[in-house]
Amino acid sequence: MKRLFLHVFLGFIILISFVYLALQSISEMTMHGESILVPDLRSFSISEVEDTLTTLKLRFSVVDSGAYNADYPRGSVIDHLPKHNSRVKQDRELYLTVNPKNISLISLPNYTDHSSRQYISELKAKGFRIGKFIYKRDEHVNVVLGVRYLGEVVKINDKLEKATKLDLVLGNGRGMQMEMPNLISVSFSHISSRLQNLALNKGDFYYDASVVDTMNAFVYKQSPIEGTENIDLGVFVDLWFTEDSSKLVEDMLELMRQDSLKARLDSILND
Structure with missing residues (x-):
């Protein structure tokens, strides 16, 4: 009797699992058939937006003229909802924020x-x-x-x-001169203000393959390097950015090796 009950119970579990997987499969097929991936419309003019969204069978309306953003052309889209890479259904309306055309x-x-x-x-x-x-x-x-x-x-x-x-x-x-400060691990979003506070100029910025969103990136290498003496005020600083935190460990180990070698050399010279 117990064995019969066990077989019935296992059969019930298998049936429920099969139905669940079937429903999930149907749901995914429906989503792929009907959903549309929202493109990145930032910097698009209104006419470009209209052409793009008409092709995708989506609608839009301008809901706000935001504060002027110098990173985008006048009259272009600076933000929208839903955000890019969101999935929406056909005929969904997108809400656009546009850069003002007239600047005070x-x-x-x-x-x-x-x-x-x-x-x-x-x-x-x-x-x-x-x-x-x-x-x-x-x-x-x-x-x-x-x-x-x-x-x-x-x-x-x-x-x-x-x-x-x-x-x-x-x-x-x-x-007046200064010693080069340490900028390792400073985030991209804070580096400009940090350089300004230190009386330094932004040089070239480089990004490794791990950087997907610059706002999540941080400095893992700098030139001039930390501790360099007799730096003029206003020197241009080149910075390398990553999103890979392991590079901070590598940089710290390299600095430790350099410090160790420097200490050995000083010891030899002082003997």
């Missing part, structure tokens, strides 16, 4: 007797972007001496478009 003009604020950190905060608050630092010989260090745009001098109260990238002319404290 803003007066350049007074920089007299301002430190670079103070003036950068003021420029960002007004919607300007920060370009590079140009250091000139002056007795004061990191005091703003002038502003340039595309190599041309910009005067106080000159009108500029919002999101304009401005270069700052700063005093170098009569040739």
Whole structure:
């Protein structure tokens, strides 16, 4: 009797499993037959969006004109919902946020007797972007001496478009130098502000094969390397980014090996 009950129970389990797998298979087939992968529409003009979504049998509407984003053309899409790579059904409506076509003009604020950190905060608050630092010989260090745009001098109260990238002319404290700081493990999203705070310029950025989303990447290599002495203010720093955390371990081991070799060499020279 027990054996019969066991056989019936096992048969019931097998039947339930078969029905579940069959339903899953049908569900997946239905999804693949009806769902549409949302494309990345960022930077598309409205006419390009219309052509693309008409082909995919999707609809759209513009729901917002966002704050001006200098990374995208005027009048182009800067965001949308659902996001790209989402799956939606045919005839689904997408909601677009578009970059404004008209940009307000803003007066350049007074920089007299301002430190670079103070003036950068003021420029960002007004919607300007920060370009590079140009250091000139002056007795004061990191005091703003002038502003340039595309190599041309910009005067106080000159009108500029919002999101304009401005270069700052700063005093170098009569040739003041520094030791290169450690930037290893700093995230991509924070590296610009870190360089600005350290009076350093952004050089070339490199990304290894592991980087899928730059916002998740972090520095694993830098040039000049940490500890390099007599670095001029405003030096351009090249950085290498990865999403592979194991590269941080490799970098630490390499630094330890270098420190060990340096210690041995110092010991030999001092004997």
